[in-house]
Amino acid sequence: MTEQTDIEMVEVVSSNIHSVGYDADENVLLVRFHGGALYRYLNVPENVYRGFLEAGSAGAFLNTEVKGKYEYEKAG
Template identity: 45%
Template sequence: MRRQAVTSSNISEVGYDENSRTLEVLFTSGNLYQYFDVPPQIYTELMQAGSVGQYLNANIKGNFRYARV
């Protein structure tokens, strides 16, 4: 999955696969997580958010299944 660099103190890159609805987040710590069944609109909102980290915490963490890769 191709990831795109983002401006964030905690997140380095974000990727999204629309076919599988998988969101991939690479944190500055080097940890890589995949979030599953994420609608395209959530990805769009994440990438347009003023704070990517705040959006992730408020709208994605705890709302979607995930796995550390």
């Protein structure tokens, strides 16, 4: 799969996560980690992305609200 560079990525304050982005047309949440890995979480509602941006801890939000709830694939 090719990397989605046309999606705006927003940096978050996290020891593990570098930035997140959202493709509203495809309902895809993008998560880039500090090591460079990029993951696509599929069929994620936009309100989950907004919650990610407002979360006090991006890592905790990913673990409690995204992982295990949405299918994902490594994109880069």
